[in-house]
Amino acid sequence: MANAPQLDVSGKKAKDVSLDDAVFAAEVKPHLVHEAVRSELNSDRAGTAATKSRGLISGGRSKPWRQKGTGRARQGTIRAPQFTGGGHAFAKQPRGYNQKVNRKAVKAALRSALASHAGEGTLAIVAASAFEEPSTKAARGLVEGAGLATPLVVVAQPDEQALIRSFRNLERVAVVSPAELEIAAVVWARSLVVTEDALPVITGRAS
Numbered sequence: 001m002a003n004a005p006q007l008d009v010s011g012k013k014a015k016d017v018s019l020d021d022a023v024f025a026a027e028v029k030p031h032l033v034h035e036a037v038r039s040e041l042n043s044d045r046a047g048t049a050a051t052k053s054r055g056l057i058s059g060g061r062s063k064p065w066r067q068k069g070t071g072r073a074r075q076g077t078i079r080a081p082q083f084t085g086g087g088h089a090f091a092k093q094p095r096g097y098n099q100k101v102n103r104k105a106v107k108a109a110l111r112s113a114l115a116s117h118a119g120e121g122t123l124a125i126v127a128a129s130a131f132e133e134p135s136t137k138a139a140r141g142l143v144e145g146a147g148l149a150t151p152l153v154v155v156a157q158p159d160e161q162a163l164i165r166s167f168r169n170l171e172r173v174a175v176v177s178p179a180e181l182e183i184a185a186v187v188w189a190r191s192l193v194v195t196e197d198a199l200p201v202i203t204g205r206a207s
Helices: 030-043 103-120 136-146 161-167 183-188 199-206
Strands: 003-007 013-018 123-126 152-155 173-176 191-195
Touching (some): 103 199
């Protein structure tokens, strides 16, 4: 049965929290994780890179010199790619990089990423009530006391502002909501901290 420690504000284990085995003890499938992460990173690309083809270059209506008698190669326009300032051959055009991944594959990839953290002991639970008011010092003490490695991802509900403000100023620590948690962030993190209220949400997303 999968378990994760619940940490107090000093970083010490207060108790063990039982996790859903269907999610946190699932089989790790690296190929699905790779596919899902590639899809997420590709969807973040703007795809706005563009260069001018010869048809978009101004000027060059007439031949730069006559066809014969100059001793030079025949040319039809200075807009051709071989001229300085000419258009690009195979010019880049705006395009989308979106890569479709089936919904079941995305869920399986998220389960794999979460199960990997649970299996390696790099997943911890924290109660938002431990932070009654924002305190970066307290957050740093929790991270150091628990020996959590960075980069660290903290998953918290948007209304848990005291905890969010406590962690968001720490170096190499990212705070995200459970609805916005990406598989790439889970893979990037060497440690994962989830609040009690956020745990059912990410469990539901991966189920």
